[in-house]
Amino acid sequence: MADLKTIDCDLHNEVPSKETLYPYLPDHWLDYCRESAFLGPDAADYPATIPTSVRPDATAIPPLDEVQTNALDNIEMGILNCAYRVQSVRNEELAVALASAVNHWQVEEWLEKEPRLRASIVVPSQNPTLAAAEIERWGDHPGFVQVIVPVRSEAPYGNRRYDPIFEAATRHGLAIGINFGGAAGNPPTPSGWPSLYIEEYAGMAQIFQSQATSLVMEGAFDRFPELRVVLIESGFTWLPSLMWRMDKEWKGLRHNTPWVKRAPSDYWREHLRLTIQPVDGPDNPDHLRQIVEQIESDEMLLYGSDYPHLHDSPSQLFATLPVAWEKKIRSENARSFYGLES
Amino acid sequence: MTFAPSPSPVMERPSRVDVAVIDTDIHIAFPSGDVLTNYLPPEWRDHHRMFGMRGHQGSHYPRAMPNAARHDSWPAAGGPPGSNLHFLQEQLLDGWAIEYGILNPLVGVGEQRNLAYGAALARAVNTWQLHDWVEPEPRLRASVVVPWEDGGLAAAEIDHWGGNPAFVQALLIVRTREPLGRRKYWKMYEAAERHNMPIGIHFGGAGGGPITGAGWPSHYIEDHGGMPQAFQAQVISMIFEGIFERFPGLQIVLIEGGFAWIPPMLWRMDAAWRKLGAETPYLNRPPSEIFREHFWVSTQPMEEPRQREHFRQLLEQIDMDDRLLFATDYPHWDFDAPDQAFPIELDPVRKRNFMAENARRLYHLGEE
Numbered sequence: 001m002a003d004l005k006t007i008d009c010d011l012h013n014e015v016p017s018k019e020t021l022y023p024y025l026p027d028h029w030l031d032y033c034r035e036s037a038f039l040g041p042d043a044a045d046y047p048a049t050i051p052t053s054v055r056p057d058a059t060a061i062p063p064l065d066e067v068q069t070n071a072l073d074n075i076e077m078g079i080l081n082c083a084y085r086v087q088s089v090r091n092e093e094l095a096v097a098l099a100s101a102v103n104h105w106q107v108e109e110w111l112e113k114e115p116r117l118r119a120s121i122v123v124p125s126q127n128p129t130l131a132a133a134e135i136e137r138w139g140d141h142p143g144f145v146q147v148i149v150p151v152r153s154e155a156p157y158g159n160r161r162y163d164p165i166f167e168a169a170t171r172h173g174l175a176i177g178i179n180f181g182g183a184a185g186n187p188p189t190p191s192g193w194p195s196l197y198i199e200e201y202a203g204m205a206q207i208f209q210s211q212a213t214s215l216v217m218e219g220a221f222d223r224f225p226e227l228r229v230v231l232i233e234s235g236f237t238w239l240p241s242l243m244w245r246m247d248k249e250w251k252g253l254r255h256n257t258p259w260v261k262r263a264p265s266d267y268w269r270e271h272l273r274l275t276i277q278p279v280d281g282p283d284n285p286d287h288l289r290q291i292v293e294q295i296e297s298d299e300m301l302l303y304g305s306d307y308p309h310l311h312d313s314p315s316q317l318f319a320t321l322p323v324a325w326e327k328k329i330r331s332e333n334a335r336s337f338y339g340l341e342s
Numbered sequence: 343m344t345f346a347p348s349p350s351p352v353m354e355r356p357s358r359v360d361v362a363v364i365d366t367d368i369h370i371a372f373p374s375g376d377v378l379t380n381y382l383p384p385e386w387r388d389h390h391r392m393f394g395m396r397g398h399q400g401s402h403y404p405r406a407m408p409n410a411a412r413h414d415s416w417p418a419a420g421g422p423p424g425s426n427l428h429f430l431q432e433q434l435l436d437g438w439a440i441e442y443g444i445l446n447p448l449v450g451v452g453e454q455r456n457l458a459y460g461a462a463l464a465r466a467v468n469t470w471q472l473h474d475w476v477e478p479e480p481r482l483r484a485s486v487v488v489p490w491e492d493g494g495l496a497a498a499e500i501d502h503w504g505g506n507p508a509f510v511q512a513l514l515i516v517r518t519r520e521p522l523g524r525r526k527y528w529k530m531y532e533a534a535e536r537h538n539m540p541i542g543i544h545f546g547g548a549g550g551g552p553i554t555g556a557g558w559p560s561h562y563i564e565d566h567g568g569m570p571q572a573f574q575a576q577v578i579s580m581i582f583e584g585i586f587e588r589f590p591g592l593q594i595v596l597i598e599g600g601f602a603w604i605p606p607m608l609w610r611m612d613a614a615w616r617k618l619g620a621e622t623p624y625l626n627r628p629p630s631e632i633f634r635e636h637f638w639v640s641t642q643p644m645e646e647p648r649q650r651e652h653f654r655q656l657l658e659q660i661d662m663d664d665r666l667l668f669a670t671d672y673p674h675w676d677f678d679a680p681d682q683a684f685p686i687e688l689d690p691v692r693k694r695n696f697m698a699e700n701a702r703r704l705y706h707l708g709e710e
Binding site: 050184194197204210211235238249255257 | 524563600605619649675
């Protein structure tokens with residue numbers, strides 16, 4: 001349905017090299033980056049040489065004109081999700097300087113050059129106080145619509161240590177985008193470090209599940225009723241199964257977390273959104289339609305191409321849904337959740 | 343023990359189950375510390391008394407109730423839930439007309455950092471299961487507990503009991519120190535395959551790392567509700583690291599992990615394999631196919647959709663009617679009663695298979 005308006009909630013604008021940031025770094029950190037062995041964050045969550053990081057017609061770190069040509073055709077608005085992992089930089093002062101430089105670069109090289117784009121504030125979330133200060137710095141810029149943090153964190157995001165980030169974000173009307181990847185230093189599975197990238201890729205869905213659970217159970221949505229969270233590049237087919245499990249857990253154990261006043265799935269329907277790629281769906285279209293219906297809300301899914309990453313076409317998903325529902329996924333849900341105005 | 347609720351009488355309950363029932367997840371406990379000590383070889387007894395069990399501390403989420411047990415499961419004769427054979431017979435086996443029950447002792451063997459001590463504990467626990475439970479009660483079968491963090495020691499324990507019809511599987515806990523596809527565990531799989539013994543992987547444990555891939559959560563509900571993620575990570579590891587190509591006879595039983603997460607996990611694994619299969623050249627077919635040939639899944643705790651129709655859709659999506667296994671998880675608080683566990687009325691074939699026939703086939707019950 002090319003005639004439907006589309007808001008793409010997942011476009012990547014990645015930093016080509018540490019030199020890109022030199023114009024935006026203070027003197028000390030400029031010297032440090034030039035003189036030391038520092039090469040940049042070492043998350044390795046998107047190896048530039050594999051298909052899930054770069055589709056055949058794209059480059060792994062696409063410049064603006066490539067994004068305009070390949071990803072913004074027929075797109076009303078696009079939200080940039082920069083995955084520059086300052087969280088993997090243990091030197092927190094450097095992490096702050098890098099985050100600030102990245103955000104400055106996003107404004108000058110992306111937002112000021114392409115009016116259809118919006119962006120996400122990169123923050124050193126390993127230090128929430130410093131992250132909140134970075135949100136403060138950019139929060140009133142109309143081009144920034146969310147704060148981006150990686151799904152792999154040192155503690156689940158419902159933990160109170162992250163409150164300064166949520167406080168600053170909600171005060172500025174920004175959503176929190178939780179994005180695939182990261183390198184927090186702890187293992188990505190509940191049983192240690194896997195051997196292969198493919199395990200990390202497939203297993204990232206479980207970390208999103210843990211984050212969704214934590215945000216409800218540790219009371220983040222109760223402490224911040226305005227908090228809006230978008231899971232980016234999370235997949236969504238797992239959502240009904242998590243709702244069924246956690247609603248049942250809550251029924252049995254809710255006396256342990258008395259601040260949780262409603263079933264977890266009801267919190268998620270109000271506070272949580274998910275971008276559709278990677279769909280990684282079933283071959284049977286009936287099963288895909290069942291999954292979308294089992295979410296029991298037509299507001300939770302947001303269109304996202306995840307450019308330049310390689311995914312299956314979303315047409316399989318849209319083919320199973322009525323046009324009115326496709327419209328909501330393509331633009332209306334994002335417009336209302338992010339409060340977007342063209 | 344500081345707190346034990348008063349025992350309640352066994353509830354009279356007219357059985358509404360019109361098919362055979364095999365319970366694939368029963369937990370037993372030592373009536374007292376002395377029982378375990380006496381089953382240890384003399385050279386380990388002083389060590390056991392002086393230093394005791396030392397696993398991965400700092401992973402503790404206090405359960406919502408003592409021993410995670412049903413309040414009515416404390417034996418009137420004393421001792422913790424699951425420690426008294428007579429009471430277990432009365433409350434569970436007779437009370438629910440259980441034809442066979444599989445014992446899964448969760449007694450801290452494989453988590454021991456002292457591996458030799460863990461191996462001695464394993465032998466003691468397995469001997470205790472045989473003498474105190476399976477020999478006096480022919481409806482029960484045991485699981486070989488193993489010191490899984492050392493593949494060679496685990497293999498030796500499996501070799502010791504392999505061929506003994508009292509033992510129907512080897513038992514691990516889902517929170518291992520490393521993902522179970524890693525090579526350090528392969529000798530254990532080799533032994534299990536040699537003895538045609540399935541490997542059961544049960545809810546729980548602590549491998550030293552956090553329960554989430556994003557660090558330590560705060561509450562028991564996140565630990566208890568986080569186990570499906572731990573199970574998914576183990577399936578992903580075992581399939582992608584190729585253990586079923588290496589050990590084609592190996593069968594895995596996922597116990598107390600739930601099952602609604604299976605379809606979306608398999609879809610994602612298949613999609614990942616289509617795009618990233620260059621990393622796993624030894625896999626020549628989709629992960630979902632491997633899963634459906636090598637995994638069995640117990641049903642408790644069962645995810646419960648608000649709309650019952652969604653549960654029916656789930657069973658269709660899983661497409662493993664021949665591999666779901668009913669379990670009560672006795673004596674734990676989230677016990678599934680045989681007559682109320684499923685949120686929909688199952689058709690007769692599914693009901694027979696889930697409640698007993700799949701388990702009978704998996705564990706070769708009645709064939710010995």
